[in-house]
Amino acid sequence: MREKTPTRKISAPQNRPGGKSRGGGASRARPLSDNLKALFDHGEARPERLAKRMAAAGLCSRRDAEKWITDGRVMVNGELHTSPAYNATPEDIITVDGKPLTRPEPPRLWRYYKPRGLVVSHRDEKGRKTMFEDLPADLPRVISVGRLDLDSEGLILLTNSGELARHMELPATGWSRKYRVRVHGRVEAEKLTALEEGITIDGIHYRGVKATIDRQANSNAWLTVVLKEGKNREIRRIMDTLGYPVSRLIRVSFGPFTLNTLEEGSIEEVRRAILRDQLGLHREAEAQDKTGTAKPGKPARRNPTGGRPKNAHHQRQKTRH
Numbered sequence: 001m002r003e004k005t006p007t008r009k010i011s012a013p014q015n016r017p018g019g020k021s022r023g024g025g026a027s028r029a030r031p032l033s034d035n036l037k038a039l040f041d042h043g044e045a046r047p048e049r050l051a052k053r054m055a056a057a058g059l060c061s062r063r064d065a066e067k068w069i070t071d072g073r074v075m076v077n078g079e080l081h082t083s084p085a086y087n088a089t090p091e092d093i094i095t096v097d098g099k100p101l102t103r104p105e106p107p108r109l110w111r112y113y114k115p116r117g118l119v120v121s122h123r124d125e126k127g128r129k130t131m132f133e134d135l136p137a138d139l140p141r142v143i144s145v146g147r148l149d150l151d152s153e154g155l156i157l158l159t160n161s162g163e164l165a166r167h168m169e170l171p172a173t174g175w176s177r178k179y180r181v182r183v184h185g186r187v188e189a190e191k192l193t194a195l196e197e198g199i200t201i202d203g204i205h206y207r208g209v210k211a212t213i214d215r216q217a218n219s220n221a222w223l224t225v226v227l228k229e230g231k232n233r234e235i236r237r238i239m240d241t242l243g244y245p246v247s248r249l250i251r252v253s254f255g256p257f258t259l260n261t262l263e264e265g266s267i268e269e270v271r272r273a274i275l276r277d278q279l280g281l282h283r284e285a286e287a288q289d290k291t292g293t294a295k296p297g298k299p300a301r302r303n304p305t306g307g308r309p310k311n312a313h314h315q316r317q318k319t320r321h
Contacts, residue, residue, distance in 0.1 A: 047087040047088060047089045047090075048087060048088060049084060049085060049086070049087060049088070050065070050069060050074065050076070050081060050083075050084060050085075050086045050087070050088045050094070051065035051066045051069060051084040052065075052162070053088045053094065053101070054068070054069075054074070054094070054096065054101060055162065056160075056161065056162060056163075057101050057102050057103070059096065059101065059141075061122065062162075065084070066084040068096065069081065069082060069083065069084045069086075070082055070083075070084065073096055073097050074094065074095070074096050075094070075095045076088060076092050076093070076094050077092055077093050078093075090103075105140070105160055106272075107159060107160065107161035107163070107164040107275070108140075108159060108160050108161070108269060108270075108272070108275075109157060109158070109159050109164070109257075109269070109270040109275050110139075110142065110157070110158040110159070110267050110268065110269045110270065111155060111156075111157060111158075111257055111258075111259070111260075111262060111267065111268050111269075111270060112131075112135070112155070112156045112157075112158055112262075112266075112267040113153070113154065113155065113156075113259060113262040113263060113264050113265060113266055113267075114131055114148055114152075114153055114154060114155075114156045115134075115153055115264050115265050116150075116151055116152065116153045117129070117150065117151075118130060118131040118134055118150070119131065119150055120144050120147040120148055120149075120156065128150070131144070131156065134265065135158075135267065136267065139267070140160050141160065142158040142159060142160050143158070143159060143160075143162060143165050144156050144157070144158055144165070145157035145158070145159060145164075145165045145168045145169055145254065146168075146169050146177075146230050146254070147230075147232075148251060149232075149233055149236075151249070152249040152250070152251065153248075153249070153250050153251075153264070154179070154180075154249075154250040154251035154252060154259060155251045155252060155253060155254055155257065155258065155259045155262075156251075157254055157257060158267070167279075168254075168255070169230075171228060171229045173255070174255075175254060175255025175256070176226050176227060176228055176253075176255065177226070177227045177230050177251060177253070177254050177255075178224065178225070178226050178227075178251070178252050178253040178254075179224070179225045179226075179227070179235060179249055179250060179251050179252065180214075180222065180223070180224060180249075180250045180252055181211075181222070181223045181224075181225050181235060181239070181246055181248070181249050181250075182220055182221070182222050182223075182246070182247050182248040182249075183220060183221055183223060183239050183244035183245060183246055183247065184219060184220050184244060184245050184247055185219070185220070185221070185243060185244045185245075186216065186221070187213055187216060187221045187223065187244055189213060191242050192211040192212065192213065192223070195209040195210070195211055195238065196208060196209065196210055199238060199241070201237055201238065201241050204231065204237075206229075206231060206234055206237075206238060207228060207229065208227075208228045209225065209226070209227060209228075209234075209238060210225070210226040211223050211224070211225045211226075212224050220247065221244075235249060236249070255278070256278050257270065257278075
C-alpha cells in the first residue's frame with residue numbers, strides 16, 4: 001500500500017488580480033505570438049510548413065508527416081507535393097491518401113493526473129507502457145506540455161496545439177511548477193534555503209529553486225519544491241547532490257493550473273474561457289474594445305484560477321491491484 005502524503009488540501013489558487021499564485025507563478029506572463037492568437041480566434045494560423053499543418057490537424061506526428069509527404073501521399077490544391085518545407089496557407093486544400101485534411105481546431109487544454117510507471121512519450125523503444133496509451137480513446141491527438149519522468153506522478157497538461165505547448169513550456173511565460181516531494185534523511189533547512197541562489201551540478205545550472213520542509217519524520221521528510229524551469233530530472237538531481245534521495249515526487253501545479261481534486265489516471269478539459277483568461281486574451285480583447293487596437297507587446301496580467309471545469313470533461317475511476 002502506498003504511503004499517503006501529509007494531510008494537506010491541494011486547492012486551486014485564489015483569484016487575486018495582479019498577484020502571485022500559491023504555486024509561486026509570476027504575476028505577468030509572456031505575450032502570445034500572433035500565430036497563436038490567430039489559432040484561438042479563427043482556428044487557422046498564418047502560412048506554415050505542410051508537415052506542421054498535418055500534425056496540428058491531429059493526423060500524425062510531424063516526423064511521420066514529413067515521411068508521408070516525401071512518399072508522395074500528400075496533395076495540395078490537386079497537385080502532388082513531396083517537399084515537407086512547402087508552406088501551406090489556411091486557404092490551401094490538402095488531401096492525404098485522397099482524403100481531405102480537416103482544418104485545425106482552436107487550441108484546447110486538459111489536466112491529467114499521470115500515475116507512476118508511465119512514460120511521457122507516444123512511443124517507447126523499450127516497450128514500456130506510455131502515458132498516451134492510458135488516455136481515453138475519444139480524446140483527440142494531444143501532446144504534453146513538458147514531461148514527468150517514469151517514477152514521477154501528478155499534473156501533466158495536454159494540448160492539441162504544438163504552438164500552445166511551446167508557449168507554455170518557455171520559462172519566459174513566467175509560470176512556476178510546484179511539487180510535493182518525499183526524500184530520505186533528515187533535511188537541513190539551511191541547505192534548502194541556499195538553493196534559492198541556484199546550484200550547478202555536472203556543468204548544468206539550476207536557477208531559483210524554492211524548497212521548504214512540510215514534515216520531518218525519523219527517516220524521511222516531505223518537502224514542497226517550486227521550480228522556475230523544468231529541466232530533466234531537476235529535483236531528483238538536486239536532492240541527490242544534497243544527500244536526500246527522492247522516494248516520491250508529485251507535481252501539484254503548473255502555473256495557475258492545479259491537480260485540485262483530480263484522481264490518479266483521470267483527465268479533465270480546462271474550460272475555454274479559463275484558458276483564454278490565463279493566457280491574457282480576455283484582457284487584450286478588452287483593451288482593443290477601448291482603444292480600437294490591441295496594446296502591442298504588453299504582457300498579460302495573471303488572474304490565477306485552477307477550479308474544476310463543469311463541462312467537457314472525462315473522468316475515469318482506476319482500479320488498483
